[in-house]
Amino acid sequence: MKTYLVGGAVRDRLLGLAPGDRDYVVVGQTQAAMEAAGFRPVGRDFPVFLHPTTGEEYALARTERKSGRGYRGFVVDADPSVTLEEDLGRRDFTINAIAEDTHGALIDPYGGARDIEARVLRHVGAGFVEDPLRVLRAARFMARFAVHGFSVAPETLALMREMVDSGELAELVPERVWQELRRALASTRPSAFLRTLHDCGALAVVLPEVEALYGVPQRAEYHPEVDTGVHVELVCDMAARLAPGDDLIDFAALTHDLGKALTPAHVLPRHIGHEQAGLAPLRVLCERLKVPTGHRQLAEAVCREHLNVHRFDELRAQTVHELIARCDGFRRPERIDQLALVEHLNVHRFDELRAQTVHELIARCDGFRRPERIDQLALVCEADKRGRAGLAERDYPPAAGLRAAHAAAMAVTTGDLREGLSGPAIGEAMRRARIAAIAAATGKR
Template identity: 45%
Template sequence: MQTYLVGGAVRDQLLGRVIKERDYVVVGATIEEMKRLGYTQVGKDFPVFLHPQSKEEYALARTERKQGQGYTGFICDFNPNITLEQDLERRDLTVNAIAQGEDGQLFDPFNGQADLEKRLLRHVSAAFSEDPLRVLRVARFRARYHYLGFQIADETQALMRNIAQSGELQALTPERVWMEWQKALDDGYIHIFIDALAQCDALSIFCPELANIWPSEKQSLEAQIDYGRSHDCTPPCQFAQVMQPLDAKARQAFYEHYRVPKQYMEISEALANHGALLSQENWQAKELVTLFNELDIWRRPQRLDDLVQAYTCAQLGDFSRQALLLKAAEAAQQVNAQTYIAQGIQGAAIKTALAQGRIEAIENVLAP
């Protein structure tokens, strides 16, 4: 029984990046042996175990054979005779197929270290084409490591294009596709991820409306994302930038199909619906009250901050009236129902008085 550190931890260690999690492969062991050693089994399709102390993941070495469509149609063999090289051969990219023994020695049968030096994302074997999810994964790695100069190898790009044309991408579940979009957003380079999908004809499958306009929108989005990265733009804010060129119908279709989390949808729609108002040179108090009501800043003040951040990134920082907007919101928030109740106002009249009070508070802020 031998244990090796594998995958992303080895890759990032060699690149000098912070290692966020460690995964291990165990060669020469059985399920029963792992359980006797105190490991807890958590994998259903193939044996994955949690270490009794560290809770890090340990998987038995395995091979995979394609059986059906999609990324779940595989038969796994995890008998104790599977070698380390056989396990590494099933992996997607050479840079992810490097293992490190407990003594620190590296095992690199597919020349992943050479590709790290060349800054190339290259598939390990022709079996790459058996898993359509790898199109999204490679696009994500291209985005994550683009600042280091990484490119997708031409032969891997060709395989990605073949997968896109085969119809296999349609077998991916919407939840699994969104998970990859989410990871790309978390990494902060969503425009590179989208461009990588466009280059292999996969974007037209995941979002045809975005694919149609991507050549004309690519440069603008790149500028917005670059600005946002230097100003702590959140992933939902980045997502809002991506969605803005689409019309309402296309945005809603994307949200619904991929079951986009509510926070992402809200910021995206707030920017789409209220960006024009923020662009106006002059505001009316009633307009701002309507905006604040729709955002419900009375109970969720963070939503205005999110909108301002998204709008500021979309305008590359050109929002000279930001301070005035926030001051108007603060003034309106200080008007509360208790003031009118104390004056003896009752029932529906409270709502009317509250609305008028907020308008007057905003007018005082907007007054020259």
């Protein structure tokens, strides 16, 4: 049995990276022979087997012929006559088309080792255009390998543009798009995924809500990078830095500013109310890609609340402003002298006003029932604030303030409440106790 180590394990070793799963190609064998040797078949679309001892994957050498549109339109030939070179020739990129025999010698008919040395992502051959999923795979590989200096070969990028123009990306099912997106967001440089898709025109097809952000200006004093699309790239990379490998955090980072694409031209570069405006396109994106509930819920919380978290130290001022406005105190200043009569309970609780606003923010994010949500919210908001040109190393005090307030509120238990309460009175007493705890915690800051 002629077996060869192939794909990622060979590529990563040549890059000096820790290899992941080891996959093998078997040449000159049949399915019956593999099963007779004790290998367990697991492949649905082509012959793949698990080694009886190691559990590693062994696939019969095969070729693929295009038979229809989309990434499933292929006829597979795994005849024993298929050579190793033919099997490697059906692969996507040269860096993935390298094999290693049992003696450690490389079989590299398409120059993958040379491209690894040059840090170039290059397609193997003309068959690349037959699978539209490879456009997303190219972008996802860039998200992983851009940090090692890789770039897409110009001829490969041109081919990707042709594939986009052909309309075949519309054949991709949402689950496969989400799978590639999720893996890219868990990589070290998610911005490279977005930039690669943007440069070849594919972002407008698979993530039109994100593509719409490119070219939208922001106020330079807050966003030195100006372009909202560039800002989102920076935020995604900062999220990957703060929470490595966490696609949940990075998805919320990716979608936090979708509302800025909807800002009327005459308002630019300001984006008044973009946090609320972003909820509708976010929900459309999540429905289309069948995004998991947890990702969707965190993304909505971040989209809606990120400005409130940035203004954490202003929350009491915001609540006081609302109190004065309710009393018409800006149009009729004398009303403030009469405020004790109009809003007497709120005036008595003046020191609790920010705590009440913070409590409401935590509750809106389901932070009492799902405590992890608040730390996630703080992380993404920090990524948003630091994901700006020249501001990556700035401190972000609101994150610590929000976490401290949440921890203080979560420390309150029913045992801290007055005895004899029942029904709704328990809930209200818990709310008041949590607000008092938040007031005490934030008052120390």
